Amino acid sequence: MSSEVKRxxxxxxxxxxxxxxxxxSDKISEVTLRPMKNLPLIWYGGLALGxxxxxxLFLAIYMLVTRGTGIWGLNVPVAWGFAIINFVWWIGxxxxxxxxxxxxxxxxQDWRTSISRFAEAMTLFAVVxxxxxxxxxxGRPWLVYWLFPYPNTLGMWPQFRSxxxxxxxxxSTYATVSIMFWFTGLVPDLATMRAKAKDVWAKKxxxxxxxxxxxxxxxxxxxxxxxxxxxxLSTPLxxxxxxIVSLDFAVSLEPGWHTTIFPPYFVAGAIFAGFAMVLTFMIxxxxxxxxxxxxxxxxxxxxxxxMLFSGLIVAYGYMMExxxxxxxxxxxxRFMVLNRLTGPYDVSYWMLIxxxxxxxxxxxxxxxxxxxxxxxxxxxxxxxxxxxxxxxIVVISLHRDFLDSSWAMYAGTKWDWAMYIGxxxxxxxxxxxxxRTLPFIAIFEMRELIHKDEHHHDxxxxxxx
Amino acid sequence: xxxxxxxxxxNTLARLTLLILVLGGAGFLGIMDMIHRSPYVRxxxxxxxxxxxxxxxxxxNLGIDCRYCHTSxxxxxxxxxxxxxxxxxCHNIMWNESPMLEPVRESWATGESLEWTRVHDLPDFVxxxxxxxxxxxxxxxxxxxxxxxxPLMWKEKPLYMKWCLECHRDPAANVRxxxxxxxxxxxxxxxSREEREQLVEEYGIDHADHRLTNxxxxxx
Numbered sequence: 001m002s003s004e005v006k007r008x009x010x011x012x013x014x015x016x017x018x019x020x021x022x023x024x025s026d027k028i029s030e031v032t033l034r035p036m037k038n039l040p041l042i043w044y045g046g047l048a049l050g051x052x053x054x055x056x057l058f059l060a061i062y063m064l065v066t067r068g069t070g071i072w073g074l075n076v077p078v079a080w081g082f083a084i085i086n087f088v089w090w091i092g093x094x095x096x097x098x099x100x101x102x103x104x105x106x107x108x109q110d111w112r113t114s115i116s117r118f119a120e121a122m123t124l125f126a127v128v129x130x131x132x133x134x135x136x137x138x139g140r141p142w143l144v145y146w147l148f149p150y151p152n153t154l155g156m157w158p159q160f161r162s163x164x165x166x167x168x169x170x171x172s173t174y175a176t177v178s179i180m181f182w183f184t185g186l187v188p189d190l191a192t193m194r195a196k197a198k199d200v201w202a203k204k205x206x207x208x209x210x211x212x213x214x215x216x217x218x219x220x221x222x223x224x225x226x227x228x229x230x231x232x233l234s235t236p237l238x239x240x241x242x243x244i245v246s247l248d249f250a251v252s253l254e255p256g257w258h259t260t261i262f263p264p265y266f267v268a269g270a271i272f273a274g275f276a277m278v279l280t281f282m283i284x285x286x287x288x289x290x291x292x293x294x295x296x297x298x299x300x301x302x303x304x305x306x307m308l309f310s311g312l313i314v315a316y317g318y319m320m321e322x323x324x325x326x327x328x329x330x331x332x333x334r335f336m337v338l339n340r341l342t343g344p345y346d347v348s349y350w351m352l353i354x355x356x357x358x359x360x361x362x363x364x365x366x367x368x369x370x371x372x373x374x375x376x377x378x379x380x381x382x383x384x385x386x387x388x389x390x391x392x393i394v395v396i397s398l399h400r401d402f403l404d405s406s407w408a409m410y411a412g413t414k415w416d417w418a419m420y421i422g423x424x425x426x427x428x429x430x431x432x433x434x435x436r437t438l439p440f441i442a443i444f445e446m447r448e449l450i451h452k453d454e455h456h457h458d459x460x461x462x463x464x465x
Numbered sequence: 466x467x468x469x470x471x472x473x474x475x476n477t478l479a480r481l482t483l484l485i486l487v488l489g490g491a492g493f494l495g496i497m498d499m500i501h502r503s504p505y506v507r508x509x510x511x512x513x514x515x516x517x518x519x520x521x522x523x524x525x526n527l528g529i530d531c532r533y534c535h536t537s538x539x540x541x542x543x544x545x546x547x548x549x550x551x552x553x554x555c556h557n558i559m560w561n562e563s564p565m566l567e568p569v570r571e572s573w574a575t576g577e578s579l580e581w582t583r584v585h586d587l588p589d590f591v592x593x594x595x596x597x598x599x600x601x602x603x604x605x606x607x608x609x610x611x612x613x614x615x616p617l618m619w620k621e622k623p624l625y626m627k628w629c630l631e632c633h634r635d636p637a638a639n640v641r642x643x644x645x646x647x648x649x650x651x652x653x654x655x656x657s658r659e660e661r662e663q664l665v666e667e668y669g670i671d672h673a674d675h676r677l678t679n680x681x682x683x684x685x
Contacts, residue, residue, distance in 0.1 A: 153502060155627025207470045211479075 013298055015111050016449050024294070024446045028439045029196050031289050039436070040288050047432040053425020060418040061136060069139045071415045078398045078410035083137040085390040086420050088245055089273070090130035091171065092266075092386060095238060096274025097123025098178060101185070102234035105227075110452075111302050113445040114294050117189075118285075119278045120182040121440070125430040126277070127175045129423040134167070136419070163247040170244040174237050181230045187213050188223065188444045242270040249393065255336035256397030259324055265317030269386060272310040272356075275303050276382035281431060283376045285440070294441055297370040304369035307382065311360040314389075318357065332402055344409065345396050348388050355385025507624065512617040513582045516568050525613035531605055531647050542594035546581060549573050584618045585609070592685045601668045602640035603632075606649045613649040633677040636670045637661045 016024070063071055074081045097119040104112035135141050147168045149157050158165045190210035197203040213219060246266035249257035279300070286295040325337030340349045359381040362368045369375065400407045412420075434440065504511050525531075532538060534547040549572040556566055557573075572579045587593050599605075605612065610621025622628055632639050638653070640661050645651040653661060670677075
């Protein structure tokens with residue numbers, strides 16, 4: 001097939017080839033519309049694994065609510081443990097979706113088209129998982145509305161000077177805008193699904209959700225404006241959310257936290273982790289459902305490049321943390337650095353360097369970037385590395401700070417782990433249900449791409465390549 | 466599209482649903498807030514059932530001072546609920562056959578305390594001290610209302626944190642001269658603002674730098 005395919009002017013293979021407007025619609029919608037028995041076994045396996053782990057999450061939440069946060073490993077001096085590590089880990093993973101859908105959209109990067117829907121959905125699911133941690137960390141989640149400024153009988157507002165409150169706003173805004181953006185982008189496809197669905201209930205569902213979309217010129221016109229505005233609205237959020245998360249740490253005076261580099265370093269880490277997670281799902285999914293013609297090796301190559309770039313920023317951040325520690329000339333900062341490198345948790349620090357700095361250097365090679373298996377393995381290293389990064393920042397900084405008499409060790413309990421693994425179950429469940437119920441590649445955007453592509457080749461049809 | 470599942474009347478239905486969601490959401494929050502502030506939750510101005518229908522109004526009008534029963538109000542955090550002995554000081558000679566006072570006599574005979582229903586009950590995480598308030602010019606009536614006019618005790622104020630803070634933010638609003646502390650009829654508003662600020666100065670109520678609204682003042 002590839003021998004006949006016309007290449008782009010820069011010699012690259014096009015992002016989509018061998019498809020017509022109809023074939024692309026049929027192919028993507030077929031995953032959602034085929035009978036249950038025709039779904040690949042691995043889809044059932046994935047969902048079963050997700051649902052099983054989800055039960056662990058329910059159990060962990062039940063235990064937490066009935067027994068209290070004492071079942072976690074938190075204690076002074078490490079009063080922030082798994083809850084915040086996992087919160088930051090998940091919210092970071094959620095960053096790829098908005099970056100792909102908003103920023104790459106504004107920069108007119110055509111290759112975002114095939115991955116945007118999937119990445120946005122993953123953003124939403126990751127934000128759901130992330131939100132669970134602060135929600136449950138408060139101990140009495142039914143009182144969580146206390147976090148919001150509302151007219152109350154206390155005669156007090158929440159502490160507006162605390163980054164933890166900014167977090168509440170940042171994350172809830174992020175969730176709201178991401179849902180709106182995702183749903184708006186879905187409407188034209190839901191209308192396609194409505195037309196294709198045979199089952200009465202599926203038809204009704206898609207019919208209702210497509211909000212009366214007719215595909216008229218007026219609808220398209222308004223759609224384009226709404227989507228552009230939402231992209232503009234989401235763009236600052238990509239940078240603001242994780243900046244604010246980083247301020248939870250940076251605003252405090254804790255050695256290892258009180259660093260000006262935190263906001264950009266956290267945002268880069270979020271994009272790094274987010275792309276790794278998107279690839280973790282994208283690589284198997286494109287094989288399972290035979291989507292290699294829509295999710296090409298060139299997509300993998302591009303995403304790997306973004307990972308390499310953001311990974312280098314993260315590596316720079318690690319370097320600067322060490323440098324700041326030395327340059328501060330503060331005995332506490334210098335001790336913190338030494339404690340990271342050689343203290344009781346030194347293994348986690350060096351594993352972090354291996355996972356996030358050394359292993360991703362393989363991405364300099366084009367062969368690695370376009371090799372799905374190697375890329376998948378590297379993504380696993382990055383996911384582990386990004387979790388270790390948060391562990392290093394949170395635990396190593398807290399467990400030995402100013403007051404030596406309070407030094408202590410920290411470890412997650414079985415309920416900490418149950419909760420963490422449980423949220424992975426929630427994530428898996430949501431992803432597999434999403435793959436089945438909604439078109440996981442934006443159909444109409446792919447059609448637009450084919451349309452553009454045809455015209456592009458028409459324009460150059462006289463030229464000799 | 467071969468067949469339409471929805472007709473144009475569903476447009477109205479969709480718009481109505483949106484309207485109901487918005488109004489319903491706002492209404493739900495509004496109702497929750499109203500319930501939270503209602504006497505239903507706080508028992509504000511609700512007469513409470515007691516083992517003996519003790520009338521503060523009656524006893525106060527006889528000329529009995531608050532401190533005859535609430536003995537420790539000036540020296541302790543707890544104002545004191547009197548023992549049965551205090552009741553019996555008078556009631557072993559007057560109304561000593563009244564069926565209404567049977568539980569009091571029974572308590573006297575058996576030594577079992579009367580179990581009064583507490584009307585002003587602060588949560589356990591709030592530290593409150595009567596003596597500091599009484600000694601710094603806050604009268605009984607400021608918080609408890611006209612107890613001398615209550616046949617059965619009720620809670621005059623809801624005891625919201627907001628209500629505590631109002632006074633802690635501006636003590637001059639409610640201070641009175643020390644000889645008027647137990648004067649139920651005295652109204653601090655009868656003094657001028659300057660006079661009350663003078664009293665705050667005189668009592669040494671130090672509320673500079675929001676000192677009186679610091680968390681640990683009440684949550685220790």
